[in-house]
Amino acid sequence: MAFALHDRNGQYSKNVATVIASIFENTKEQVRIHLLHDNTLVHERRLLFKTLCNDYSQEIFFYKIANKENFQSQRFSAAAFFRLYLPDVLPQYIHKIIYLDADICVNLDIIDLWNANLGDKSLGVVRNWIECSDELKICKSIGIAEEFYFNSGVLVMDIDKIRKNHNLVKETCLFLEKYPFAELPDQDALNYIFNQEIFLLEGKYNTLVKDDEYEIMENRIYHFAGAKKPWNTYCGIYTNLYCKYFAKTPWFNGEFLSELYSQFDKKTKWLENFYQRTNRCKIILFGAGYLGEKLVHKLNLSSDTAYFVDNNKKKWDNKIANISIFSPEVMLKEKGDYKIVIALIIYYDEIKNWLIENGYKENIDFFDGRKINGMEINWW
Template identity: 30%
Template sequence: MSTSIQLACASDRNYMPHCAAMLHSALSHGAGHGFRIHYLHGSDVPARSRELVAGMIERQGGTISFIEIPDERIDGLPITQHFSRAMWYRIHLPELLPNVERVLYLDADLIALDSLEPLWETDLKGNYVAAVTNVFGPWDVDYPAKLGLPSPESYFNTGVLLMDLDEMRADTCTAALRECALEHGEAFWFPDQDAMNVVLAGRRLPLHPRWNSMSALFTFSASVGIFGSDATDEARRRPAIRHFEGGGANKPWHYLCDQEMREVYFEHRRETPWPNVRLEGLTPANVLRRLTRRTRHRLPRSVGDRSS
């Protein structure tokens, strides 16, 4: 196994500042362990932006390579309004990194809060990937069954993936993932994540939820049934990775976001080449909505609540 943590990420131009915040957080907790970053991107990412990120990584003691994914490599794979072409870059990692045994893939919308070394050194035990079980809301808990999976607990979240690239290459997983996406992708809710759950089914090592403390874990009581009360409590109180999954106001850079630990995103964003955050959703209607929400919380529930 490499003595350096081989960390992969992917983004388009719009998500580059968020990805930079994620990378800064990961390397901030990397004392004693070198990082080799593999940044997957499309043709829309400017050279100057790559130079700025490279400078940040080098100042933190890491090294980085940028791998541009040609458009034709993604052509034909389903793209949705909420998921860009960049979502498909990671399924090509076994082919893009032919001399790398394993890689830790991290989504751009998360922040590391602890050393990634214990995760990196996890014994995969012959599995393709290690990942945390996804937490579904009560309205979509039956979705894994529609994919042919045996239970909701068999469906994993792909925001944090420890990948055995040797095993995946041996079984031509990239080709299988592409075939699955081309055949069924239009029906998938989460195209790349669903394809990985279908193709890699049965070869996933479950991880403790603190390695992917997703927002749904804080929101839905189903997390206790999946992970147990002790593990859920630890993942909420002491996450190693905080993942702001979901759209819109789930993201820390959205004006209406009220997610737990939102502030850690801004702490690391300030250390990137893009320290100033222009909040999404900052509209007069949302300002009024937020003000109304705060006022409602502060008002007494009834006249009887007032002290005499």
């Protein structure tokens, strides 16, 4: 089993540990964990991973990734690209591996997935149902049929075939040069590279949990790939499932549940403030990308009530979801009653500081779009 970790604030080590615990809890098989990480994994949390695996008489191996190619994404941390290094860093005696994202709960015996017969294919994957118009455009532009576009959060990888036929790091660099504005660069690159080499697995091995979708818990791999995560937004039985497995990790303590529900209360108050202050105001979305498009639909915005600004000149005078995109200078000259929503994931702090320098006040004049969309943010 392979995982990738960028642990800047300590949250994602908890999430990876929860996935690992969910695997151990549901199998009697011997499992080896291969954890790819950067220098954000501190010694203390490394020891906690070892404790977790020792508690189940399992093994864990660590691989520090230098990321010399400087892979990065507006939406995700560099860890999203670490899986590309698996064929290079894993020992030669490893011929096959299962890679899982950190926002997953495994509620079945992982041996079922391990035994999947890929035939002559390099990857076992589950189809991704495309809902974002930008993704559909990318899918078409790189020559992949929509019905074969897959979600890269669960991968059964034939490492021998991949080593023989590919250089994933080099091929991804070439893809990003050709498609620099891919919204899901790591996933799009893997789809592009393995277009003719995938075996479609049953949907139960990568069940994407949708907003407000509550159902009877089944033997599935649940993937919280959307903005709402079970550790930051109450998701009914899904938060209960996450807590069940998180409680099996060394990270769990008696304050966890009270802290979790305290976060929910803080979110409710923050959202109440946002909607009160933005009532009848024009909305300016700072950042014309994936999150911005999501916010247009979530806030029910139109060209009469909103527009985008973005620092990328190539986006100016274009539209997303029929909403125009302008230079930030247009916003600075705005005369009417308006509020700003920062629709960026990675660069929030940079834009926040720039707005403060220009006289705007946080949570009064401008707001964090990630919070509006229910994403994983510190709320205090």
